[in-house]
Amino acid sequence: MDYSEFLKDIEERDELKRYRFEIGPIRPPSEGGCCSLLIRITYNCPWSRCRFCYGTPYGGEKFRKRGVGEIIEDILSVKNIENVIKRLIIKLGSINRVGRIITPFFLYEKRFDELNDAEYKNIRSIINVYEWMYSGEKTVFLQDANSLVMNSKDLATVLRYIKKQFPQVERVTSYARSSTLSRKSLNDLIMLKKSGLDRLHVGLESGDDDVLKYVNKGVTAKEHIIGGVKAKEAKIELSEYIMPGLGGKKLSVQHAKNTARVISEINPDYVRSRPYTPNPLTPLYEEMVNGEFEILTPYGYLDETKILVKNLNFDGRLCFDHxxxxxxxxxxxxxxxxxxxxxxxxxxxxKVLALIDEGLSIDESIHEHKLEYLA
Ligand code: SF4
Structure with missing residues (x-):
């Protein structure tokens, strides 16, 4: 029989078409690249007012909480897709062969650009489960920007359900805002940890109150510390994101020194560098264009990072993983x-300080920080 005819007879094809679940736009690269299972706890960012971001990763869409029932339905869809893929692996002989048929053509006899919204959501869901299975089903990421806004007991119910359905999962993680984290009780965080929440990714950006206020982060340095220390006390791993350059030329030194101070007080497991990159859809970009916000030069970013690193006293890992x-x-x-x-x-x-000096010793033009939209 012709192979394409054989594929048409695979009964799992119609079954796969029945399942879909919500998938948000972003996740941290460190959570398995494209291999984390994505479970959406909320839609978008509840704040969306940071002046360098404005919720643009979520398309500026409105924030909405999701109910436990909706989320459980999604988890069941994942389970169903997983079961169908397992049967297909046996039928076709290997997971690689299954990968070859998880295509718009196999399911709908269409190209990607011809799929309607429901079909696109369906195939995106299947691909997410497939890639997660392919990579060993180790990590789950809870979307979107701040899952901790969910009632703690409800979130614990969701976490326990994930663990029950997928006991093989080694790590469940989420983004969280410090303002929410600092208001959670230690008992709630301990309950979330015991229910399966292993790691939080927090956008610290800066430990300097002037910078935090200027960019309207909606949190103070003190709240960053309270939230971070509490997460650590609850034994939740902590990954804090910092943004070199966010204070521009004017606030650069105090941004570096106070960010180092706050990180040193929190002592997170990871600090991840995400240098400020102007986003044309945000107010800070407009200020940069009209000269109110002076962006650092490539050397300026390195000088600032050098001050930060010199003042950093913690025993976690500093990552430049982007x-x-x-x-x-x-x-x-x-x-x-x-x-x-x-x-x-x-x-x-x-070693990091030596690398910074190496970067400062070569021609500045080698450090390409493309701002082409200024042209
Ligand atoms: S909290 Fe995060 S996602 Fe929301 S606006 Fe600020 S930086 Fe963007």
Whole structure:
């Protein structure tokens, strides 16, 4: 029989078409790249007012909470897709062969650009479950920007349900805002940890109150510390994102010093660098264009990072695990490792400082920080 005819007779095809679940737009790269199972707890960002972001990763869409029932339905859809894929693996002989048929053509006899919304959502859901299975079903990421806004007991119910359906999962993680984290009770955080929440990713951005106020982060340095320390006390792993350059030229030094101070007080497991990159859809970009906000030069970013690193006293890992860390070596390779585990502090502090000096010793034009929209 012709192989394409054989595929048409696979009864799982229609079954797969029945299942879909909500998938939000972003997740941290460190959570398995494209291999984390995505479970959507809320829609979008409840704040959407940071002046360098404005909720643009979520298309500026309105925030909405989801009910436990809706989320459980999604988890059941994942389970159903997983079961069908398992049967297909047996039928076709390998997971790679299954991968070859998870296509718009196999399911709908269409190209991607011909799918309607429901079909697109369906195939996106199947691909997410497939990639998660392919990578060993190790991690789950709860979307979107701040899952902790959900009532703690409800979130614990969802977490326990995930663990029950997928006991093989090794790590469940989520984004959280410090303002919400700082208001959660320690008991609630301990309950969430015991229910299966392993790691939180928090956008600290800065530990300087002037910078935080200027960019309307909606949180103070003190709240960052309270939230971060509490998460650590609850034994939840903590990944804090910092944004070199966010204070511009004017606030650069105090931004670096106070961010180092706050990080040192929290002592998170990970600090992840995401240098400020102007986003044309935000107010801070407009201020940059009209000259009110002076963006750092590539050397300026490195000088600021040097002050930060010198003042950083913690025993976690400092990571430059994103292409936004634009600095390069003389031969064009990234200046810092993009590894998700980054540099171990304090042991590798001198190594990071030496790399910064290396970056400062080569021609500044090698560090391409493209601002092409200024042209
Ligand atoms: S809280 Fe995060 S997602 Fe929301 S506006 Fe601020 S930076 Fe953007």
């Amino acid at each position: 292409m936004m860390n634009f600095w390069r070596k003389k031969d064009g390779r990234p200046l810092f490792s993009r590894n998700y585990e980054g540099y171990n502090f304090p042991d590798e502090k001198d």
